[in-house]
Amino acid sequence: MNELEDKRDEIQVLNFVIREIGYIPLEVQEFIADKTGLFLVTIQNAIDFFPRYKSTIDSTVEIKVCNGIGCSGRGGLLVLEEIKEVLAIEVEETTKDGKSRLTAQRCFGQCANGPNVNIGGEFYNNFTTEKLEKLIKTNVK
Numbered sequence: 805m806n807e808l809e810d811k812r813d814e815i816q817v818l819n820f821v822i823r824e825i826g827y828i829p830l831e832v833q834e835f836i837a838d839k840t841g842l843f844l845v846t847i848q849n850a851i852d853f854f855p856r857y858k859s860t861i862d863s864t865v866e867i868k869v870c871n872g873i874g875c876s877g878r879g880g881l882l883v884l885e886e887i888k889e890v891l892a893i894e895v896e897e898t899t900k901d902g903k904s905r906l907t908a909q910r911c912f913g914q915c916a917n918g919p920n921v922n923i924g925g926e927f928y929n930n931f932t933t934e935k936l937e938k939l940i941k942t943n944v945k
């Protein structure tokens with residue numbers, strides 16, 4: 805990444821990162837902002853504007869945990885905390901290998917079957933921390 809220190813133009817830097825690793829994760833965005841003196845939001849706006857830039861790799865699996873009141877009351881907050889611990893990331897972050905991204909979302913409309921988690925577009929109702937080991941560790945991470 806020392807090459808980045810010599811690059812001042814954000815587009816050149818973003819092109820460099822895309823060529824090197826294929827996506828621009830948040831940690832790299834922060835590094836670029838730090839090294840170039842640009843605001844992080846400027847980097848993120850460029851990534852959003854140009855279709856060739858992306859902050860996740862194509863194979864990134866999105867893990868959405870419902871943090872609505874219904875699911876939270878049925879153990880959803882514990883599930884969210886467990887997933888954060890297993891993946892070693894916070895909400896709105898992507899794992900270092902780029903394979904998993906965690907988000908929290910209010911109400912999937914399936915409150916009676918909560919806690920609810922959506923992994924890669926597939927819904928899991930009555931999600932428990934026991935299911936976590938199998939689904940997150942073996943299939944996602």
Ligand code: FES
Binds near residue numbers: 872913914915
């Ligand atoms: S609160 Fe989770 S599905 Fe409604």
